[in-house]
Amino acid sequence: MSDTFFLKNAIGDRCKVCTGCGRCLREMKGLDIIKSSPLLSCLSLELKNYLYAVDIGTTTIAMVMYDKKGKPIADRTCLNPQYRFGRDVLSRIAAAEDKYKAKLMQKQCFDEIEKGFEYFDTFLPAGEKKRAIVCANTTMTLLALGKDVSSLGKAPFNVREKGPFRTVIGGTDTMFVQSLSAFIGGDIVAGIKATGMDQKEDISLLIDLGTNAEMVLGNRDRFVTTSASAGPAFESGAGVGKYGTDLVKNLAALLESGIMDETGLLSETYFDEGVMVGDTLMTQKLIRDLQLAKAAIRTGIDLLIKAYGIGYRDVSKVYLAGGFGYYLDEAATVRIGMLPEEFLGKCTAVGNTGLTGALVIAQGCEDEENCMPFSDNWNVELVEAANEDTFQEKYTNNLNF
Numbered sequence: 001m002s003d004t005f006f007l008k009n010a011i012g013d014r015c016k017v018c019t020g021c022g023r024c025l026r027e028m029k030g031l032d033i034i035k036s037s038p039l040l041s042c043l044s045l046e047l048k049n050y051l052y053a054v055d056i057g058t059t060t061i062a063m064v065m066y067d068k069k070g071k072p073i074a075d076r077t078c079l080n081p082q083y084r085f086g087r088d089v090l091s092r093i094a095a096a097e098d099k100y101k102a103k104l105m106q107k108q109c110f111d112e113i114e115k116g117f118e119y120f121d122t123f124l125p126a127g128e129k130k131r132a133i134v135c136a137n138t139t140m141t142l143l144a145l146g147k148d149v150s151s152l153g154k155a156p157f158n159v160r161e162k163g164p165f166r167t168v169i170g171g172t173d174t175m176f177v178q179s180l181s182a183f184i185g186g187d188i189v190a191g192i193k194a195t196g197m198d199q200k201e202d203i204s205l206l207i208d209l210g211t212n213a214e215m216v217l218g219n220r221d222r223f224v225t226t227s228a229s230a231g232p233a234f235e236s237g238a239g240v241g242k243y244g245t246d247l248v249k250n251l252a253a254l255l256e257s258g259i260m261d262e263t264g265l266l267s268e269t270y271f272d273e274g275v276m277v278g279d280t281l282m283t284q285k286l287i288r289d290l291q292l293a294k295a296a297i298r299t300g301i302d303l304l305i306k307a308y309g310i311g312y313r314d315v316s317k318v319y320l321a322g323g324f325g326y327y328l329d330e331a332a333t334v335r336i337g338m339l340p341e342e343f344l345g346k347c348t349a350v351g352n353t354g355l356t357g358a359l360v361i362a363q364g365c366e367d368e369e370n371c372m373p374f375s376d377n378w379n380v381e382l383v384e385a386a387n388e389d390t391f392q393e394k395y396t397n398n399l400n401f
Contacts, residue, residue: 045070053358056136114170137185190357228300312342
């Protein structure tokens, strides 16, 4: 067998600030926009004002300007300046214990959003009004607003303020979408609205694959939610500068070739030095990191299915949020055990559901004074994975490919 095992990866380029986080409304190839959210074409909207939608991700801040018909007019994506205080939410929660750093994180975030609003203002027709809706995970929401996040970094992970919150950024009236829990934020609430899960009888699953993989299973009658700590393995290639979708295909190829067994162990020939798959060196350590991440994601899915009292076949649709879903190979994802085989043919890439969901929320909240926390009417059960009796057993079983 040759020293290099090759796999052709026709994945395509990403935007220049992309780390694989999947926060962009539209994937970009160079400077040319090549993909848009499929949900936009399904929406029939009549808004009173132009909308500036913002999704504050842990890694990036994505923004888009919509006209009163819900048509994208302009967009802006930048790195989240809070990145320098840590790559994950726990690092930033720890940094926020220093009041100076907390204020700095708030200011830096608002400054970037304000730059985006100033840019959007150049496209605003004379005499037209605008408003803004921001969605983010719970930690990013509270950090952006300068609120206390200390309770989010330690058990029992309580949220003192869920929102919605109202403020003014750069002269623009702005609403932050409410959170459901410490781990299920306004971005997921917006995702539920974008996919229409809260209006449907069929049971669907929404998965936002990132450092923390947030998941929601259910329909208009009931939701169960959880999050899985996947770490950076699939979000940014475990620090190797590769994309998670590429690595999923690489793992599947190694399994098919027999170079890696179902326990994730490379054959003796490649154990010490690793093996090249396409342009990526798949080392034993990288494989183990990916193995832990995929086990966490699959275990989260398993726990939701169990909590809802259904089987995998009862899920009619699986929505994959973020750029990750655009390039995800369903067969490879099932082959490595991240998704059950019953999900084959049911997966739909829906792009940035936070930015799309902001449109739906805007239509339902045209009158600021009447815009109440609509999710208060939802029947939502939070599944704390680590507290489940079967968690460790399921997680251990899901480590194998």
